[in-house]
Amino acid sequence: MPFRPQRPSSIAARWSRRLGRFSLLLAFMAALLHRAGILVLPNAVAAILLASCLALIVLGLAMIGFFMLWQVGAKGGHAAFSGMVMALMVLGPVGFAAGRYLTLPAIHDVSTDIVDAPQWIEEPVITPSWLPRSNGDVPAARAAQAIAYPQVAGRRYDGAIDRVLQAVRGVAGDNKWTQVANVGADLLVDGLEPAPETAEAPPATTGEADPARAPVPVPRPDIENQPVEPMPTDALVQYETKTLVLGIPQDILVRLVEEEETTFVDMRVATRDGDHDLGLNAALIRSFLHDLDVRLLGIAGG
Structure with a gap:
């Protein structure tokens, strides 16, 4: 009977995928709830920072999974890769924001x-929050x-x-x-005097005088003596x-x-x-x- 060696399974790789899903979902839901006006910005920032810390742990576990795959052929290469991708999806935008935070002045x-x-x-x-605020x-x-x-x-x-x-x-x-x-x-x-959108058509006339449409004399307004604001x-x-x-x-x-x-x-x-x-x-x-x-x-x- 031929001997078939049993490949060990990497626990770190499995956990990198599990935690990667959780960190990505946490960051996505925090951003979505804040965009919808349900979650205030300081709480959304705290949730995204927590997701970033988890993503760093996911990266470490994925690296361990790759190391075990290379050294002893342990199972978990797909799990480690998927965990790494999800961690980078979280850390990418956070890293971009962190770069601007460090390179631009702290003004609001x-x-x-x-x-x-x-x-x-x-x-x-x-609204006061845990984020520092100055004049x-x-x-x-x-x-x-x-x-x-x-x-x-x-x-x-x-x-x-x-x-x-x-x-x-x-x-x-x-x-x-x-x-x-x-x-x-x-x-x-x-x-301002907006221009009329459409010109009104003149009323139809029959050529006969209409007493009801005769002009009524009114006093001339004294425009010259009126105060102009x-x-x-x-x-x-x-x-x-x-x-x-x-x-x-x-x-x-x-x-x-x-x-x-x-x-x-x-x-x-x-x-x-x-x-x-x-x-x-x-x-x-x-x-x-x-x-x-x-x-x-x-x-x-x-």
């Missing part, structure tokens, strides 16, 4: 005006922002403030931002939004100031949790100002 409030940042109309609601509108934080994001600056447009405000609201609508409050913006919008030369509009993938809440403030025949646009964007935005606020400002430049093509300045 970014403004195009680092000297006189726009002030919130309604102060964002900050982002201080000179030290603004100096760190200037070094990390020198390209984040305001825009000057050779146009009236009402036209630029319409473009700002158009870009905000395209990005599905929710307006929270405004100062002066409604007065500027009310002062000046249009505002500045406006503030505050929005809120969430990032596309993870749903991280962001508060946005847009300031418009009319100077002679130009309008200067400043922005301020802040996240609500933690001391680090991972570069999300600066990226939002750059994207918004680029879209605004395209909408106001031809009148953008420095």
Whole structure:
């Protein structure tokens, strides 16, 4: 009877697959529940960090499984490989975020005006959590922002403030931002006269005089002596939004100031949790100002 050696089975490989499934499911459910608004960001971060620690253990167990396969031919190569893949699916995004956490400054409030940042109309609601939180509108934080994001600056447009405000609201609508409050913006919008969409056809006439349609004389309005309320030369509009993938809440403030025949646009964007935005606020400002430049093509300045 031929001798058939029995291959040992790697316990580490089996456990790498089991723990890999659990860590991947934990990270995915934490991100999904946070995106759906069920789990707050600090708790989601804690769950993802726990999943990352488990993924590191999974990687170690998978390496042991590969070593046993190479040395004694132990069973478990497929299990070790699947565990390693699931661990990398968890550690990949976490590693990318960790890289940005280490290379970018620890700021959560970014403004195009680092000297006189726009002030919130309604102060964002900050819920205390285990994540550290400091005041982002201080000179030290603004100096760190200037070094990390020198390209984040305001825009000057050779146009009236009402036209630029319409473009700002158009870009905000395209990005599905929710307006929270405004100062002066409604007065500027009310002062505009939108063009009629369709011209009304003149009523049909028979050529005969109609006494009911005869004009009635009315007193002439004294326009020259009526006080004229000046249009505002500045406006503030505050929005809120969430990032596309993870749903991280962001508060946005847009300031418009009319100077002679130009309008200067400043922005301020802040996240609500933690001391680090991972570069999300600066990226939002750059994207918004680029879209605004395209909408106001031809009148953008420095």
